[in-house]
Structures are given as structure tokens and as C-alpha cells.
Amino acid sequence: MLGQINFLLDITRSHDIVRRYFVVNGFDGALTMLGLIIGFIVSESDDLLVIMNVCLGAAIALGMSGLSSAYISESAERKHALGKLEQAMISDLGDSAHGEASRWVPLLIALVNGLAPLVISLLILTPIWLTILGFTLPASPLYLAISIALLLIFLLGVFLGRIAGISWLRSGVQTLAVAVVTAALIYLFAGH
Amino acid sequence: MVYVKRIVLDVLKPHQPNALEFSQTIAKVGDNYRVHLIVLEMDENTESVQIEITGNSIDFDAIHSAIKDLGGSLHSIDEVEVQSEVEAE
Numbered sequence: 001m002l003g004q005i006n007f008l009l010d011i012t013r014s015h016d017i018v019r020r021y022f023v024v025n026g027f028d029g030a031l032t033m034l035g036l037i038i039g040f041i042v043s044e045s046d047d048l049l050v051i052m053n054v055c056l057g058a059a060i061a062l063g064m065s066g067l068s069s070a071y072i073s074e075s076a077e078r079k080h081a082l083g084k085l086e087q088a089m090i091s092d093l094g095d096s097a098h099g100e101a102s103r104w105v106p107l108l109i110a111l112v113n114g115l116a117p118l119v120i121s122l123l124i125l126t127p128i129w130l131t132i133l134g135f136t137l138p139a140s141p142l143y144l145a146i147s148i149a150l151l152l153i154f155l156l157g158v159f160l161g162r163i164a165g166i167s168w169l170r171s172g173v174q175t176l177a178v179a180v181v182t183a184a185l186i187y188l189f190a191g192h
Numbered sequence: 193m194v195y196v197k198r199i200v201l202d203v204l205k206p207h208q209p210n211a212l213e214f215s216q217t218i219a220k221v222g223d224n225y226r227v228h229l230i231v232l233e234m235d236e237n238t239e240s241v242q243i244e245i246t247g248n249s250i251d252f253d254a255i256h257s258a259i260k261d262l263g264g265s266l267h268s269i270d271e272v273e274v275q276s277e278v279e280a281e
Contacts, residue, residue, distance in 0.1 A: 011208040011209050085237055085263070088206075088235075089206065091265050093263050095261075096260060096263040097262055097263055098206065098263040
């Protein structure tokens with residue numbers, strides 16, 4: 001199964017696209033959750049159920065947006081690429097691996113694009129969810145959620161650094177700086 | 193019984209899967225297949241290749257099917273070597 005997925009991504013040269021979508025939309029999910037949670041802290045809202053529902057709503061919307069937009073755009077791209085290849089080959093490639101790839105690769109890319117922000121958002125929301133369930137955490141769930149968001153954003157930077165072959169620390173700090181600037185802007189504009 | 197021992201095929205294929213993956217997939221079609229692939233010509237989207245397959249008993253239909261599955265198109269069978277063997281009773 002994994003071998004087949006790898007083969008289909010390979011013949012359509014889609015590994016880079018999957019990786020890019022994962023980072024871009026994962027970053028979107030983490031920053032959105034960070035922004036929402038800081039917004040709740042600034043507005044001194046302490047109803048965790050409301051916070052959870054708002055954040056969950058945003059996470060699901062991000063997931064659905066990523067899933068549908070990537071599927072629509074990638075389907076069109078794959079059909080175009082297959083048509084071009086069929087013209088060059090002067091044959092119908094519908095039953096070949098290329099035809100199969102044009103049907104499955106958009107779905108795979110859409111899943112990555114949709115699941116990346118959703119899963120990252122759910123990870124960030126874990127402390128809030130645990131507190132609602134009655135668990136006692138060592139610190140405020142909102143600040144713990146912010147810490148997880150910053151950690152995940154740093155890790156996304158590390159991942160990018162490893163791909164680019166540059167210093168993982170530098171790349172991680174760069175993405176973390178984006179998150180810190182975002183937080184500062186929210187405090188600046190939403191705090192007053 | 194007549195066994196196909198060697199065939200040389202002229203095939204047009206997309207760039208992906210590459211020559212190595214293409215040859216490996218064809219070799220996996222049967223036991224003890226030896227595949228020798230030469231890229232003859234290349235353009236923007238496709239490449240013409242010559243594939244020589246040797247084996248004890250080559251299943252041409254299975255090879256043709258594998259080539260089609262990989263997006264390739266068989267242009268011609270350029271060389272064939274067959275051998276008749278007495279079947280053991």
C-alpha cells in the first residue's frame with residue numbers, strides 16, 4: 001500500500017507538492033490556533049468550552065478548506081498533465097499507472113492538505129480538551145496550548161531546514177520568529 | 193513445446209517511471225528474466241527505448257501488459273529467439 005502510494009507520487013513527481021502542502025497548511029493551522037487562543041487570553045475569556053468549540057470549528061473549517069481546495073486544483077492539474085502525456089504518447093493512458101495516479105494523487109494530496117492543519121490544531125487544543133475532561137494540568141491550559149503551538153511551529157521550521165539542507169536550528173528559529181511576531185501583533189491590535 | 197528465450201522490443205514510454213524502475217517491473221513479470229534497456233531517443237515528455245528480455249520461458253502477453261500498465265506503448269517486436277524443447281513425460 002505504502003509502496004504503491006510512493007510509486008504513484010513518484011511517477012507524477014508529487015513528493016515535493018505533498019511536502020509543501022503539509023508545511024504550508026500545517027503552519028496555517030498552528031498560526032490560526034495561536035491567534036485564536038491569544039485572542040481569548042487578551043479578551044480575558046475563561047469559558048473553556050466556548051474556546052474549545054470556537055477553535056475546533058476553525059480547525060474543522062481549515063481541514064475542509066484544505067481538503068476541498070487541494071482536491072479541486074490538483075484534479076485539474078493531474079487531468080491536464082495526463083492529457084498532455086496522452087497527446088505525446090498518442091494513446092489512452094486511462095488504464096495505466098499514469099491514469100491511476102491522476103485519479104488517486106489529487107486525493108492523497110487533498111488528504112495531506114486537509115489533515116495537516118486539522119491534526120496540528122487538535123494537538124494544540126489537547127490541554128484545553130484535557131482540562132474540560134477534568135484533568136488537572138500543571139499550568140493554564142491556554143498557555144500550555146500556546147506552548148504546544150510554538151513547539152509545533154518550531155518543528156515545522158526544523159523540518160523545512162532539513163529539507164533545504166540548512167541549519168535546522170536557524171530554520172526553526174525563523175518560523176518561531178514568525179509566530180512571535182504574530183502573537184505580538186495580536187497583543188498590539190486586539191489588546192486595546 | 194516452443195519457448196521464447198529472447199525478445200527485443202521497441203517501446204515508447206513516458207519519462208516516469210524511469211528506465212531503472214521500468215526495467216525492474218518488467219523483470220519481475222517472470223522468473224529469471226534478464227532485462228537490458230537502452231534509451232534511443234528522448235523528447236520533452238517521452239523516450240523511445242529498446243528493451244531486450246532474455247529468460248527460459250518469456251511470457252510475451254504478461255510483458256506487454258506490464259508495459260501498458262507503466263504507460264508505455266509497444267511499437268514493434270524487433271528480434272525474437274525461440275527454442276523448441278522436448279517435454280519430459
